[in-house]
Amino acid sequence: MADIRFEGVHKTFGSFAAVDGVDLEVKDGEFMVLLGPSGCGKTTLLRCLAGLERVDDGRVYIGDRDATDLPPRRRRIAMVFQSYAVFPHMKVYDNIAFGLRMQKEKKPVIEERVRSAAELLHIEELLDRYSSQLSGGQRQRVAVARAMATKAEVLLMDEPLSNLDALLRLEMRAELKTLLQSLDATTIYVTHDQIEALSMGDRIAVMNKGRIVQLGNPLEVYDNPADTFVGGFIGTPPMNFLEAKVSGSGAASIIEVSGGSFEFPGDVAALAGHNLLLGIRAEAIGVETATAEGLVRAKVIVLEPLGSHNLLTVRCGADMLKVSISANLFPLADSDVWLRLEPARIRWMDRDTGTAIHTGAEQLATETAVVIS
């Protein structure tokens, strides 16, 4: 059993608060992703858990033990570093065996575990090589095998895929996910790549400026961002934000954006008294070629065909919007299109604080999710 608990963790470097009061619980066997831009404190938080940094304040629990003051070797963790940190003066075999030898395992046990870890990562034929004779991808596999060989209950990964080229990263992502699903270790995975986070995590903790700003499963975080930062950070393209005003009330309120206005069927009581930002995902905007009731006019700035779909940049009044449209639709630059801002997919934000305002009218992707098992 190795659930993990951070309680009010603070870590400052000089006057810079790298981790500024983090409370987080990770369940046993869960795959938790710490996601955020560089400098948000995600790696520092991971290093606090590994024991490579001392926390200035707060406690860290691994399993039922208070690990706050334990050195790394007593925390029963294994870590994969961004630079892989494969020991250059040892062969691959000795690298993978290193942790086992430190645990004073018997020789046949070491032999067996090194072989099986190497097998899982398909590096059996590399055991006799030195790090300098390996490619980046192979080194990465060695680092993962080395961390897995010790059978630690907690597996920490610090941007393990960020040094790989794009194609290899895609391949490794799926492989790593499969591999980690088969282990029952609790995994904490740090990344700045939101696609990695969405694709791999059971839950995502989005961090900004040393704090966790949102915690939830990938679909929740994507679909229902807690603030403008999360909406803008997660998703390619990021969520669109437009200044908006709501007038009227009840079932027939009108939303006014700089490019026009349309009817909003939901309850707007919660929005009263706020300076509003209307947030909407690129794929939640419908594009029509002719005007109709409830549409907002926009001018096409540029069209980017992406193969699976086309990405449209339009100007709608004073706002620039990203809209994703079907791959067989080609509105030319300077032409006019009419946008349908799907009311159920609109997310309201307070313009002054940046935080989300919930009206209860939102349709959540999790409600319509179909799970096949």
Add this chain to the structure above:
Amino acid sequence: MALQQIRIGRALAYVAALAVSAFILAPIYLITISAFSTFDAIYEYPRQLVPRDVSTDTMSLFLHSDGIVDSLRRSAIVAAITIVVCLAIGTPAGYALARFSFRGADPFQLALVSTRAFPLIIIAVPLAVTYLRVGIDDTVYGVAMAHIAFTLPLTVLVTASVFAGISYELEEAAMTLGCNRFSAFRRVALPLALPGVAASAIFIFVTSWNEVFAAAILTFRNRTLPAQLLAALDASPLPHRLAGGFFLLAPALVVIFFIRKYLLTTWGRVAR
């Protein structure tokens, strides 16, 4: 045309390499064959470049002359003490400079360099007086202490830069795999620093083995080899000097030969 140019360029490089090698090797060769020739052959003119009759006459004259064997032994002891103490203090000090940021690290490094700014001649007399007063004059330990003082600053600076070049993440990885601070150093940082440490060891040995000035002023009866040779230089015959030269030269080459293995450790990269 282009191929020919490459060939000419390569040939010139070889000629240059040969010239440099000859420049270094010729004196070594001449000293060595002289050290193993008969007296007659040494005084012969023109010199024979290929030794006709190998003899140990010159060597045995040298080794049997007064105090030579003792001074050789003392030189070896001094060099050994100097290497051991320098590496034992210098390597951890270098590691500390590379890994920890502490108040005064930069001034400390500057101070290390500046110790080499004082010519020995200036401090020779006070040093000798101090040695006499403390009572460590004319001992191998006294000479070793002087040599340690010369070589330790550079040992610290060299090993500091070597450790600075070794990623700390490697040691952190070792710590997550079960090492404590010290065993991570011993199992990961130290083996990786070995080439740099070996280079320091060679530097320390050669400096100590050849150092003559401090040895000459700090000892009187118990001299190291260079000091002994220097003292007897005017009075000794040519064969004696040549054999002495050989003894100053040969151990350094032998030591470098043995340490070379560590100097060129590359862990899988092709060594050339």
